[in-house]
Amino acid sequence: MDFLNAIVLISNYVLIPSLVYGSQLALGALGVTIVFGIMRFANFAHGEMMSFATVCTIFITWWFQSLGLTAGIIPTALLALPFGILITSLLVWGTERSIFSYYRQRKSKPVIFVIASVGVMFMLNGIVRLFIGTDEIIFMDGLKFIIKAGEFKKWSGLKEGLSLKQTQVLTVLLAIIAVAWVFWFLQKTKMGKAMRAFSDNEDLALLSGINPEKVVQATWFISAVLITLAGVLYGLDKSYKPLVYFHLLLPIFAAAIVGGIGQPIGAILGGYIVAFSEVTATYAFKKFLRYLGPEGWSPDSLVQFLSTEYKFAVSFLILVLVLLIRPTGLFKGRVL
Amino acid sequence: MSNSHRAVISFAIMALLLGMVGTIQSWNVSLAILNLCLISAIMSLGLNIQWGYAGLFNAGVMASTALGGLAAVLVSHSPVGKAWAAGGLDTGLAPMTLVLTVLGAWWIRRKVPEGYLRKVMFLMWLLCGYALLRYFYEQASLNIEAVDPAQTGFLGGLGLPILISWIVGGIAAAGLAWVVGRVALGLRSDYFAIATLGISEIMISILKNEDWLTRGVKNVTGLERPVPYEVDLQQSQWFMDLVIRLHSVDPNQIRQEALQEMVISASGVFVKLCYSGLFLIVLLIILGLAALALNSPWGRMMRAIRDNEVAAAAMGKDVTNRHRQVFILGSAVIGVAGAMLTTLDGQFTPGTYIPLRFTFLIWVMVIIGGSGNNLGAVLGAFITWFTWIEAEPVALWAVENLNSLLSEENPLRQHFIDVAPHLRMVIMGLILILVLRFRPEGILPERNINSK
Structure with missing residues (x-):
């Protein structure tokens, strides 16, 4: 039995990565769910919007770097983040004005909104590639590791190393701040209360003098903030690649549905559930069990539930299971 | 302008455009576009059955296509x-x-x-x-x-003629649709879309990773063809004679190399024409069946369910069961097209199945053409596929003009050339958004059929 080594091993390869990935998914799912709560449609362009936001931030980061403007050990992209949010808000507001507002005024069916968002997805997909191409881009600079595996081993005398990247800490920290801000906004501010009222019962909200245009604007702005954060943090932590961002759409949808679409708490919980299951289901527990078992014993197989290629499929599997067993998601209702 | 006039004119314009490609670029390119137009038309007919007749938002078109492709491999490849x-x-x-x-x-x-x-x-x-x-x-x-x-x-597969796989592909896709329908039907429209999108992605990752079944990303190439090979044609005497007669040249007057070139290009055209014939037969059969179904009491019931589910249920129609039926039928049609696509390519490449090309592009076709109108779905497929392919040369041409304005060593030149192909995504999205906004019923709108 070697308990400490087992814990370090599992933290390094399962707990920390899935916590970080989960935070990124949670931010994405929160954006999807807030748009759904107010506008009542699943925004298929969410992944491409994240991609667009990240590209804007990358360009501004490069510009800052060329000016010699960096933030020391902290990645320059964080300085560019507010500008990224600004541009993304403009984009999102533009799509709202030119496309979605028309269908809302005509009270079209949700499915028409979805098709329109597919159109937006196509356009953004092309525009992003027009500007930046299809290559993988790493735009992380500054201090890479806070804890290095080798130093940790030396310090603790354990066989297993623990490494902690700066981006991982940043992701979790910023996600907590963003989520706290969203919840504060929804619960405490007048606009947030108006949004919740609108989400609960549109007609009643209109009767009590809530301006729907303002509510919709606020919703898109919050979603733009979340979109940019999720996109940039994911890109910083891994790397930016246009195709990957399209594929992120599905785990994000899965997270939103698992939690109960339209439910902010559900979206966050769903993000972590999806991330933990993806990582856990594809992790080989052989070494972990060897540490826990008696001395000199080792499992015959890899003790891996699914092979790593199925990482993405796990989130869809959860999605399908939830739709089968509990279509409303963990939290019922469609109220913000 | 009535619908039938519009249909005639639109298809005439399409024929003209294909003819222009034939004369400007080459007939091989034109026929390659035509063949994929025909396959896309069958796919969009299948989706039109689901969306146009019944209002189901199926975002898993890709799964049926890929399963059809797998059927082509499993039927035609020789057993190992x-x-x-x-x-x-x-x-x-x-x-x-x-x-x-x-x-x-x-x-x-x-x-x-x-x-x-x-x-x-x-x-x-x-x-x-x-x-x-x-x-x-x-x-x-x-x-x-x-x-x-x-x-x-x-x-490996069964080593049967690949044409059988077109039917098998349809049956396999129908089977998958039955399972998916058990899971996802009865959900709200956008949940249904997300669920089907998810299931289609699972399907593709299985095809990519189960090497024992599909060879995965190593691809299965060299599938048997239902039509003659170019190389055989170039060797055979009767084909040579045919080329000489069609070009009305004197074989003794013309240089050997020139003749050879003619024969090579003609063999490509001949093979593609054979495919076009086969695809056209299938398209016409499915189009005929779809038209019959749409005009039958069954079609009327489907439209009633689409337009008002609650009222249809109140009239005693089993909405979920009818939805399942139409979902299976549509998927089967798409499966047939998937098998045809793999047959045309002669290879099965699981890595190339991406939702933008195999799901959402088909959606664009149906929406542009006119949901609920079979001929519209076919027309939409032609227009969309033509734009999809021809956007690239046009974009490259535009980029070259743009580049002539830039100085020689400007690094943007190469960048523009590299990214020009992505312009078609923007164009597709723009067309979809514009049609949805200004002509939501599509180019050929659904006809109002009054029951007597």
């Missing part, structure tokens, strides 16, 4: 005897375990009274079944994939 031998007993035991696990689970659900005991039994049974399945499966797949991995490394 060595792999079957290497897999041995495990090859049989693995599917048997799967079937027994499913049957047992079903039995437990049916026979054991509900409660704590049933849940535990159910879970235990599934876990044991899964463990056993993994054991047999891993043995078998490792052994099979080890057989000559550069050439085969999979079980």
Whole structure:
């Protein structure tokens, strides 16, 4: 039995990565769910919007770097983040004005909104590639590791190393701040209360003098903030690649549905559930069990539930299971 | 302008455009576009059955297409005897375990009274079944994939004519649709879309990673063809004579190289024409059946359900069952098209299935053409596929003009050339958004059929 080594091993390869990935998914799912709560449609362009936001931030980061403007050990992209949010808000507001507002005024069916968002997805997909191409881009600079595996081993005398990247800490920290801000906004501010009222019962909200245009604007702005954060943090932590961002759409949808679409708490919980299951289901527990078992014993197989290629499929599997067993998601209702 | 006039004019314009491509670029390019237009037309007919007749937002078109493609491989590829031998007993035991696990689970659900005991039994049974399945499966797949991995490394197919696979592909896609329908039908429209999108992605990752079945990303190439090969045509005398007669040249007057070139290009055209003929036959059959279905009482019922589910249910129509029926039918049609696509390519490449091309592009076709109108779906497929392909040369041409304004060493030049192909995504999105906004009924709107 070697308990400490087992814990370090599992933290390094399962707990920390899935916590970080989960935070990124949670931010994405929160954006999807807030748009759904107010506008009542699943925004298929969410992944491409994240991609667009990240590209804007990358360009501004490069510009800052060329000016010699960096933030020391902290990645320059964080300085560019507010500008990224600004541009993304403009984009999102533009799509709202030119496309979605028309269908809302005509009270079209949700499915028409979805098709329109597919159109937006196509356009953004092309525009992003027009500007930046299809290559993988790493735009992380500054201090890479806070804890290095080798130093940790030396310090603790354990066989297993623990490494902690700066981006991982940043992701979790910023996600907590963003989520706290969203919840504060929804619960405490007048606009947030108006949004919740609108989400609960549109007609009643209109009767009590809530301006729907303002509510919709606020919703898109919050979603733009979340979109940019999720996109940039994911890109910083891994790397930016246009195709990957399209594929992120599905785990994000899965997270939103698992939690109960339209439910902010559900979206966050769903993000972590999806991330933990993806990582856990594809992790080989052989070494972990060897540490826990008696001395000199080792499992015959890899003790891996699914092979790593199925990482993405796990989130869809959860999605399908939830739709089968509990279509409303963990939290019922469609109220913000 | 009535619908039929519009249809005639639109198809005439399409023919003209294809003719222009034929004369400006080459007939080989033009016919290659035509062939994919025909296949896309069948796909969009299938989706039109689901969306136009019944209002189902199926975002899993790709799954049916890929399954059709798999059917083409499994039907036409010759069986790999060595792999079957290497897999041995495990090859049989693995599917048997799967079937027994499913049957047992079903039995437990049916026979054991509900409660704590049933849940535990159910879970235990599934876990044991899964463990056993993994054991047999891993043995078998490792052994099979080890057989000559550069050439085969999979079980192969049945070695039947590939045309049979068009039917098999339809049946397989229908089977998948039945399962998906059990899971996802009855959900709200956008949930249904997300669920089907998710299932189609699972399907593709299975095809990509189960090497023993599909060779995965190593691809299956060199599938047998239902039409003659270019090389054989170039060798045969009757084809030479045909080319000479069509070009009305004197074989003694013309240089040997020029003749050779003519024969090579003509052989490509001939093969593509053979495919076009085959595809056209299938398209016409499906179009005819779809038109019959749409005008029958069944079609009227489907439209009634689409327009008002509650009212239709109140009239005693079984909405979920009808939805399942139409979902299966549409998927079967798409499956046929998927098998045809793989037949045309002569290879099965799981890595190329991406939702933008195989799901959402088909959606654009249906929306542009006119949802609910079969001829509209066909027209939409022609327009969309033509734009999809021809956007690239046009974009490149535009980029070259733009570049002539820039100085020689400007680094943007190369960048523009690299990214020009992505312009078609923007164009597609723009067309979809514009049509949805200004002509939501599509180019050929659905006809109002008054029942007498």
